Amino acid sequence: MSATATIADIAARAGVGTATVDRVLNKRPGVNAETVQRVLQVVAELGSPPQRGRPRKGANFRFAFVLPAEPSPFVELVDRLIAQAAGEFRHQHITEVTHRLATTDAVQFSAELAQLADCDAVAVMAPDLPPVKLAINELVRTGVHVVTLFSDVAGSMRETHIGADNRAAGRTAGLLLGRMAAGSRDTLLLSSQATRLSAEIERRIGFAQVVEERFPKLKVLRTPDLPADDAGASRALLRFLRGKGVDVGRVAGIYNVGSGSAGVARALESLALTGTVGVVAHDFTDEHRALLGNNGLAYVLHQDIHYCISTAARVLRALCENVRGALNVVQPRVEILTAENLH
Template identity: 55%
Template sequence: MPSPSSVTIPQIAKAAGVSTATVDRVLNDRPGVNPATAQRVREVLSSLGGTVTQPGRPKSAPNYRFAFVLPDARTAFFDAVDRIVAQSAGEFRHQHVTELTLRLPSHDVNAFAQQLARLTDFGGLALLAPDVPQVKLAINELVQAGVQVVTLFSDVAGSMRAAFLGTDNRAAGRTAGLLLGHGMAGRPRARTALFSPPTRFASEIDRRIGYAQLMEERFAQVDVLRCLEVPDSEDEAYRYAMDCLPPADAPDAIASAYSVAGGSFGIGRALAARGYTGRALFAVHDLVEVHRSMLASGAADYVLHQDVYLSVSAAARTLRALQDGVRGALTTFRNPRVEIVTQENLA
């Protein structure tokens, strides 16, 4: 039996068959726990010695094993996150963290959820995943098994994940709408194209909702052309955008375009081929290399960027604090704001 000073929240959670969040609520007398469950937690606590490691004081030299779980789709953003995790290995080692990056099959949500649910040998997971019931169930099973889970860049709301780390994607979509809407100001009627994949990622859904909301609220004279079936590959995205976009000299020509996710290079090619160069504003997300080049060449006007390194680093620190049972572990990180990058501040 562990000594009273060595009892931790994860130990109590495992012995009681509940999540660490439930144990934390019971220990801090917060609502939301079934009375029978709360009693079981207290009984387990008593049997383990009656005291818990002091909140806010992590173990002296622990070793942590965390995984960054990403979709296997080869998009510029997902690959950039993978790279930044690898580049942060030295920082993680200083935190006594061993990290592993796993790429799960995002085009088969059942396979994604099944493989996710098997990751019970990790102390914590930073997860970028589709927001579907199968994934929510897998997250809940992991948390109940004592694995700490945070979502990264795209949330899975309604699951038992401890926190979401990333920018406010609804606000990001609204920001894009504000930028492009002001660029179309003064026209009695205008048209904007909204490009999105047929997505199951909450980040992409929130961006397009935010964009459409802002246009409706602030720029009622703007019609939104919804192109919501953008394929994964840039070549296919180009062909799709060519079919979706009217020519620049047509009566129904667009004045701006917004891409919520991948395929932006192909869409940019289609805008140029349709004659929109210098005639329509184009906003995209994340300052990956291809978007940096598009800004430099004038193929894109705005990149809405989030600090990927900040969120990746915060994920490791948050998981570590959660595993240690540090009180207030979720209050130390503030999600990054949307950064607007243009050709003028590209350096």
């Protein structure tokens, strides 16, 4: 075997993709027996290539964290916690680079994501759209390990998803608000932004499921898509609540699955409904801490963000080092925070 032979050399000789060779060499499932035999025969002829991702003296693993560029309290918190974990990463011989990519144009997002092929591994929070799936698949084919973070891209070749069970989170919100409904207040509102993040879509599904199953007498109204900024969300929700066909006196609670929770609370305050209409939101940001304290939110559903970031790095490093059991990941629990149990 030539000293410069690579996985790409084996793939070309065997007539398969580099991802297939990687799966065969690392004994991962998903390759039929005939292809496995063909790859192993080429390996026998050329010899095994250097294992990608093996620790190199004097060089760190290069990992990319990819987050949406659009501002939101949650993404800003994630970005900040990644930066704070830099020291932890250095001890693990990881050099981290965070990229903020605009999600408004899926094709452009995918093109920029594809440019990260020089990294050893990527953790990505991205919209669940076909161009993004193709970009993830191409990264994997070139030998980059990819995991999704907080929001999954199902059907892609990503190696695992790290984050809470969002459908269970939505069901939890439905259970909390359903139990708050009483008497004539028999209507729950479901609000969100126009989104292609599967995390938010799964939350909506879980919420609708549990209300239908456990509170069949309650009515769920979907608000129009709210702007992501608080001021825009407040104005849009007020227009909806003041419009025809909405009896505010029957609204027991609002589940806001994404950004704009402060705007939702502001709209309710302007209608003198603070404390009367319960609001459930996600993620324990500084803004949500304040809203819990002044009764603007009834509950905040939270996942351990630092755990998810650290787990993503740990899993990606283990994959690079071909550690057995690298994909054994424990999902973070969905915590229910109230004004009484803030920490």
